[in-house]
Amino acid sequence: MTNVGEAVPLSVSAAQPSARERIWYPYLLIAPSMLTLTVVSLIPFLYTVYLSVHAAKFGRVTDFVGADNYITLLTDARFWNSVGTAVIFVAIAVPIEFMLGLVGALILNQNVRGRSILIPLLFMPTMMAPIVVGLLWKIMLAGSWGLISYNVLERFHLIGQTSIFASSDLALYALIFVDIWQWTPFMMLAFFAGLQALPLGPYRAAAVDGANSVQVFFNITLPMLMPLLVVIGLLRFIDAFKVFDTVYILTGGGPGIATETPSILANKMTFEFWNIGEASALAVLVWIAFFAFCNVFYQIAKKRLNAF
Amino acid sequence: MKRGLYSAPAVVAVSLSLLAGSAASAEDSFYATAAAPYKGTTIRVLDEITPLQETLSKIVPEFEKETGIKVEWELLNHFEVINKGQADMLSGRGYYDAVMLHGFQVGPMLSAGAIKPIDDMVKDSKLNNPKLDTADFIPGPYKSLAFANGKQLGFINWNYNQVYWARADLLNNQEEQAAFKAKYGYDLAPAKTIEQMRDIAEFFTRKKGEKLAGKPLESDFYGIVLEGIKGGSTFGTLWRDFIKNYGGDIMDAEGHPTFDRPENIEALKMWAALWKFAPPGIAEYSLVDVPTVMGKGIAAQTLAWSDFVLGVDKPGVSPYAGQFVYAPIPVKAGVTTPRSAEAEPSITIITAGSKHPEATFLFLEWLVDKKQQEKLIELGQGGVPVRETSWAVPAIKSSSNPTLYAAMKSTLDVGTAKPRMPKFYEIYDQLSGIAQEVGLGKLSPEEGAKKGQAEMLKLCDKCLL
Numbered sequence: 001m002t003n004v005g006e007a008v009p010l011s012v013s014a015a016q017p018s019a020r021e022r023i024w025y026p027y028l029l030i031a032p033s034m035l036t037l038t039v040v041s042l043i044p045f046l047y048t049v050y051l052s053v054h055a056a057k058f059g060r061v062t063d064f065v066g067a068d069n070y071i072t073l074l075t076d077a078r079f080w081n082s083v084g085t086a087v088i089f090v091a092i093a094v095p096i097e098f099m100l101g102l103v104g105a106l107i108l109n110q111n112v113r114g115r116s117i118l119i120p121l122l123f124m125p126t127m128m129a130p131i132v133v134g135l136l137w138k139i140m141l142a143g144s145w146g147l148i149s150y151n152v153l154e155r156f157h158l159i160g161q162t163s164i165f166a167s168s169d170l171a172l173y174a175l176i177f178v179d180i181w182q183w184t185p186f187m188m189l190a191f192f193a194g195l196q197a198l199p200l201g202p203y204r205a206a207a208v209d210g211a212n213s214v215q216v217f218f219n220i221t222l223p224m225l226m227p228l229l230v231v232i233g234l235l236r237f238i239d240a241f242k243v244f245d246t247v248y249i250l251t252g253g254g255p256g257i258a259t260e261t262p263s264i265l266a267n268k269m270t271f272e273f274w275n276i277g278e279a280s281a282l283a284v285l286v287w288i289a290f291f292a293f294c295n296v297f298y299q300i301a302k303k304r305l306n307a308f
Numbered sequence: 309m310k311r312g313l314y315s316a317p318a319v320v321a322v323s324l325s326l327l328a329g330s331a332a333s334a335e336d337s338f339y340a341t342a343a344a345p346y347k348g349t350t351i352r353v354l355d356e357i358t359p360l361q362e363t364l365s366k367i368v369p370e371f372e373k374e375t376g377i378k379v380e381w382e383l384l385n386h387f388e389v390i391n392k393g394q395a396d397m398l399s400g401r402g403y404y405d406a407v408m409l410h411g412f413q414v415g416p417m418l419s420a421g422a423i424k425p426i427d428d429m430v431k432d433s434k435l436n437n438p439k440l441d442t443a444d445f446i447p448g449p450y451k452s453l454a455f456a457n458g459k460q461l462g463f464i465n466w467n468y469n470q471v472y473w474a475r476a477d478l479l480n481n482q483e484e485q486a487a488f489k490a491k492y493g494y495d496l497a498p499a500k501t502i503e504q505m506r507d508i509a510e511f512f513t514r515k516k517g518e519k520l521a522g523k524p525l526e527s528d529f530y531g532i533v534l535e536g537i538k539g540g541s542t543f544g545t546l547w548r549d550f551i552k553n554y555g556g557d558i559m560d561a562e563g564h565p566t567f568d569r570p571e572n573i574e575a576l577k578m579w580a581a582l583w584k585f586a587p588p589g590i591a592e593y594s595l596v597d598v599p600t601v602m603g604k605g606i607a608a609q610t611l612a613w614s615d616f617v618l619g620v621d622k623p624g625v626s627p628y629a630g631q632f633v634y635a636p637i638p639v640k641a642g643v644t645t646p647r648s649a650e651a652e653p654s655i656t657i658i659t660a661g662s663k664h665p666e667a668t669f670l671f672l673e674w675l676v677d678k679k680q681q682e683k684l685i686e687l688g689q690g691g692v693p694v695r696e697t698s699w700a701v702p703a704i705k706s707s708s709n710p711t712l713y714a715a716m717k718s719t720l721d722v723g724t725a726k727p728r729m730p731k732f733y734e735i736y737d738q739l740s741g742i743a744q745e746v747g748l749g750k751l752s753p754e755e756g757a758k759k760g761q762a763e764m765l766k767l768c769d770k771c772l773l
Contacts, residue, residue: 059420167591255538256741257741271391274733
């Protein structure tokens with residue numbers, strides 16, 4: 001019988017994992033998710049790379065063509081037009097969404113009256129399915145009979161005899177407007193959640209030190225919120241560059257190729273032209289660009305902004 | 309004397325009806341006999357949803373009853389039937405035994421080897437109905453569609469065609485007629501030439517508040533509406549209703565691109581001129597929107613697919629039902645090349661991956677059989693014939709809308725399937741984009757022609773299969 005307080009020799013195998021087990025145990029734990037990721041993500045990606053270096057037309061994969069699909073794509077003005085369109089889209093939409101979202105979050109954070117009702121209402125555009133957003137704006141901005149185009153734009157002679165989505169000059173900006181309308185509330189609420197989670201200590205200290213609200217924002221709020229701002233900004237950037245659904249519904253990439261983004265072009269190459277080799281090359285190129293961009297962005301965010 | 313039951317005329321009538329009955333049952337029994345080995349088989353068929361197919365779906369169960377072959381008949385919209393059908397055909401899975409292809413899809417699908425030719429089954433006396441009477445199919449669409457490289461791909465299932473469609477109430481209005489004659493020097497009537505179509509478009513384009521047929525307009529009214537969306541059948545309309553009627557074409561007989569020829573530039577000029585008299589949203593209008601605009605009564609005329617007319621020009625659908633007039637596709641005055649009209653004959657083919665080609669073949673034969681075609685037209689109180697004899701079916705011959713059928717016939721007399729081009733989709737995408745840009749005034753007709761030629765040459769030097 002063992003007395004209380006007496007050391008009890010524990011079985012080594014039951015209490016402490018062996019050195020070999022210590023090595024494998026973490027891998028064992030993450031194995032199911034890694035396996036799932038490999039099946040749903042890595043294998044399709046590798047197959048896309050494989051397709052991109054083969055002649056693959058009409059669903060039939062034939063000869064190895066090396067870099068031919070990439071060369072064809074990189075020398076195609078239409079590819080560069082789609083990249084340019086996406087860059088304009090992102091360069092205008094994301095900063096505006098970011099700024100409006102941040103300002104809105106700061107306002108919401110001031111204990112505004114009716115906040116509990118306002119927040120679900122603000123979130124509505126983001127909650128809508130893209131097809132609903134597309135149809136909604138198609139109805140609002142349809143040429144000659146749309147709610148906004150007829151009652152506002154035409155009545156006050158703001159755009160003349162044209163339909164917004166049919167105008168090469170206006171269609172892209174209309175899409176950017178729709179994106180801002182849809183995603184600003186998301187940014188706002190994500191930033192608001194971040195603001196709500198900030199510790200109160202630094203603010204109390206700043207108040208004791210007599211800091212004004214601008215100083216508090218730039219020296220306390222912004223640095224503490226930076227990791228969230230960087231992550232949300234990056235996610236929105238990637239998402240906006242890949243924009244497909246609203247463009248597909250509202251303009252289909254037109255008029256001409258005025259609103260054709262890489263995603264729309266890839267869809268066209270795959271499901272209209274059945275040129276799967278080139279479409280795969282396009283997907284790989286976009287992935288490489290994102291990979292490089294995200295790495296650079298991560299390094300900058302880490303070293304300059306202390307975001308990670 | 310009381311005329312007895314056995315009088316000579318009665319005997320003849322009864323005998324004739326018995327003969328007709330036995331002939332009909334003999335024909336019916338062909339499918340029942342031929343299908344005996346396939347009884348219990350289930351075939352899947354994908355088709356497009358238009359008023360025509362909706363009517364046909366009421367007849368399909370009769371095939372199941374007659375043969376014991378079960379048909380899973382799936383109807384999808386224009387764009388879905390193309391995407392889903394092609395995706396299945398190209399995958400080689402053979403989920404669908406038969407898929408409806410528009411004429412323009414045949415070239416790419418042939419070059420992909422996704423179609424099963426039916427020659428073996430046509431030669432097989434157990435499967436080939438000797439009374440099918442393929443000589444009765446309207447020849448232009450059938451011959452250009454159902455055969456390729458010496459092989460038969462199917463029969464002909466739908467003869468989609470475009471017609472000229474205008475507001476008869478406006479064209480017959482005396483006040484408008486007088487004003488038109490004073491301005492243009494000739495009588496207002498459905499356009500026979502493209503120039504007349506332009507004049508009518510210009511004449512009827514009016515702003516809100518102006519008068520139309522004596523009444524002030526509550527909103528802007530447009531002289532013409534055309535399909536202008538990128539894709540759809542926009543370029544088909546420009547190509548075969550305008551360019552070809554100007555004596556031009558997009559390629560020569562060998563398939564070399566000729567998009568920058570002078571006739572094409574002239575046609576593009578007219579195309580751009582007409583867009584000025586169309587609603588502002590024209591560049592967004594698809595083949596579905598055009599009949600909707602006509603049905604709502606905000607445009608005077610159009611070139612549209614006649615099968616959509618059937619769904620719009622009927623009481624309860626459009627307030628202007630019965631007030632429309634139809635005519636052949638207008639041609640360019642003074643051009644001596646054969647007239648052209650946009651048609652899209654469509655075919656239901658057996659997929660290369662089909663697991664039940666014989667049962668499917670019997671279904672395809674049955675569908676285009678004279679009996680079913682007549683029933684289809686009678687049930688739909690009209691339709692778009694694929695057989696010459698169908699023009700004589702009472703629902704068409706005694707139709708309350710005779711100008712529509714005269715216009716359809718005119719188109720189908722010259723209509724053909726699109727030339728077989730392996731890179732049809734890429735070419736069409738480029739050229740429909742140019743059609744849009746020229747219409748919107750972003751490119752001049754000369755620039756459009758030059759750009760179109762360059763884009764075609766990038767895709768193919770010889771564009772035909």
